[in-house]
Amino acid sequence: MSSAARLNVIIKDGGVLEMLARVRSAAFDKTGTLTQGKADVVDIHPASRSSSETLQLAAAAEQYSVHVFADPIVAAARAQQLELPDVTNADEVATNGVLAHLAGGAVVRVGKPAFIEEATGSIDRPELRAGETAVYVSVGDELAGTIILSDPIRPHAAGTISRLRGAGVAEIVMVTGDVAPTAESVAQTVGIQTVHAETTPQTKVEIVQAIRPRPVLMVGDGINDAPVLAAADIGIAMAGRGPPSRANRPQRSSPRTTSHAWQTSPMCRGAPCTSRCSRSGWASSSRWS
Ligand code: ADP
Numbered sequence: 245m246s247s248a249a250r251l252n253v254i255i256k257d258g259g260v261l262e263m264l265a266r267v268r269s270a271a272f273d274k275t276g277t278l279t280q281g282k283a284d285v286v287d288i289h290p291a292s293r294s295s296s297e298t299l300q301l302a303a304a305a306e307q308y309s310v311h312v313f314a315d316p317i318v319a320a321a322r323a324q325q326l327e328l329p330d331v332t333n334a335d336e337v338a339t340n341g342v343l344a345h346l347a348g349g350a351v352v353r354v355g356k357p358a359f360i361e362e363a364t365g366s367i368d369r370p371e372l373r374a375g376e377t378a379v380y381v382s383v384g385d386e387l388a389g390t391i392i393l394s395d396p397i398r399p400h401a402a403g404t405i406s407r408l409r410g411a412g413v414a415e416i417v418m419v420t421g422d423v424a425p426t427a428e429s430v431a432q433t434v435g436i437q438t439v440h441a442e443t444t445p446q447t448k449v450e451i452v453q454a455i456r457p458r459p460v461l462m463v464g465d466g467i468n469d470a471p472v473l474a475a476a477d478i479g480i481a482m483a484g485r486g487p488p489s490r491a492n493r494p495q496r497s498s499p500r501t502t503s504h505a506w507q508t509s510p511m512c513r514g515a516p517c518t519s520r521c522s523r524s525g526w527a528s529s530s531r532w533s
């Protein structure tokens with residue numbers, strides 16, 4: 245355990261390692277877990293607004309988000325030296341996106357299609373290449389445009405899945421908040437056959453609780469994953485992101501919809517971590533790569 249700590253792998257106790265050796269099922273989050281979570285904006289499809297206006301609106305809202313897609317969208321707007329409209333308040337809606345009220349009264353949504361369609365009605369979904377994902381932006385009841393991000397798969401992901409199977413992990417599934425086409429493309433590349441897409445923090449918990457055989461391992465990136473990490477027998481949180489690295493972020497208007505692993509566990513702050521939940525709270529931390 246001390247050797248692991250030198251590699252930034254934090255493990256609460258030996259019981260975690262013993263349980264890890266007996267794991268028979270594993271569930272993986274996608275965004276930021278199987279993918280690197282270091283996305284780049286590669287294209288913008290304008291709709292009712294131009295590409296730069298779409299980016300401006302999205303970046304204004306994403307300043308208030310800790311999602312892995314927030315930084316690249318804000319960075320792309322900065323790179324174009326776009327001035328961001330003032331935001332009066334913003335809320336992250338877990339696994340859906342961000343909803344922001346602009347100073348002029350306009351309401352901006354940034355996130356996945358079902359979340360945008362609540363404001364706009366049915367919208368077109370672009371064809372995506374492997375490794376790409378789409379983030380939709382609405383203003384009022386119109387689709388402003390669609391931002392295409394590339395979020396590459398981690399180079400060791402397929403090898404890790406294959407080694408887990410070799411080690412006797414019989415059931416391996418993906419549980420993701422993302423839409424099915426993007427999820428299935430990543431699953432196919434890494435060798436996962438069972439995909440649960442468009443899940444919420446709550447449905448992730450139900451899916452992982454139902455997985456057999458046990459013990460079950462859950463690997464997540466900490467974004468929206470705290471409940472499901474707690475529901476698994478072993479939780480590995482790859483907390484590479486979060487509030488500690490975003491100290492200058494503007495304040496949110498209301499509490500987060502779900503709590504994140506690094507908030508739940510003081511041990512995880514600022515470090516990649518693995519967590520196993522015990523009755524007394526998060527029991528261990530380390531890193532999966
Ligand atoms: P996963 O469960 O695979 O980690 P998430 O639940 O983090 O995925 O996100 C699922 C999808 O929700 C993303 O692919 C994205 O389309 C959308 N989404 C959620 N939050 C945001 C956000 N702040 N900005 C843009 N898109 C978001």
Ligand code: MG
Nearest residue numbers: 273275276465
């Ligand atoms: Mg994730």
